[in-house]
Amino acid sequence: MELKYKIQGGNFNRAGYASSEVKKVLKQLNVDPKIIKRIVVALYEGEVNIVAHAFNGLATVTIDAEKIKIVLKDSGPGIPDVEKAMELGFTTASPAVREMGFGAGMGLPNMKKNSDFMEILSTVNVGTEVVLMNYFSK
Template sequence: MEFNYEIEGGNFSHAGTASSEVKKLLKQLNVNPALIKRIVVALYEAEVNVVAHAYEGVMNVVFDNNAIVVKIADKGPGIPDINLAMQEGFSTASPAVREMGFGAGMGLPNIKKNCDELKIESEVNKGTTVTMITHLN
């Protein structure tokens, strides 16, 4: 089963909507609450990344073989150095984004901590695709 949610770049007033929708699905599927929390934290961080940095994105959710596979693909500036971006505290967020309480440089490290497998593919000036896999049992 597959679900797609659009994410609007630059619009913080709706940041987190897609993650909340996925949370509802996980609750319906009777996934362990602690696990739901982990997944949603990762998704929320990734969703906010799209809002903060990219122009637009899609959150694609597939339930497959007792795992949840979430692919968040955006059109945006891309990440020049993924290893650097994975470091805690590293951030390229604009002062405006930081003023809103985002962009502390904990996003990607936090995602990594809260999913079983993380894959980041990025092309500068094109966009980034983050794939998160979490096993549900």
């Protein structure tokens, strides 16, 4: 099963829509609620990152019997130093993002914590691609 969701940079009203839809699908598939929570928290943080930093993005979600793979690809400024961005507390978020309750430098570390596999590929002034993978049973 493949699902695709467009994510619009700067539109906080829509942030979380893809995560909400994916949560509904995983519930219908009777995935363990604790695993659903990990997946949708990671995806939601990813959505917020695109809304906060990029111009636009696409979430491609592939689900099979054993796992879910999420590819979050955006057009945007990119991340100059991925290792630095992964540090807890490091942020480049705007005051507007902070007013929304984010931008404390916790998003990427929390995405890593909540996924079984995470990879970030980024090119400055082009965009960022984040791949997340979670297995339904351990």
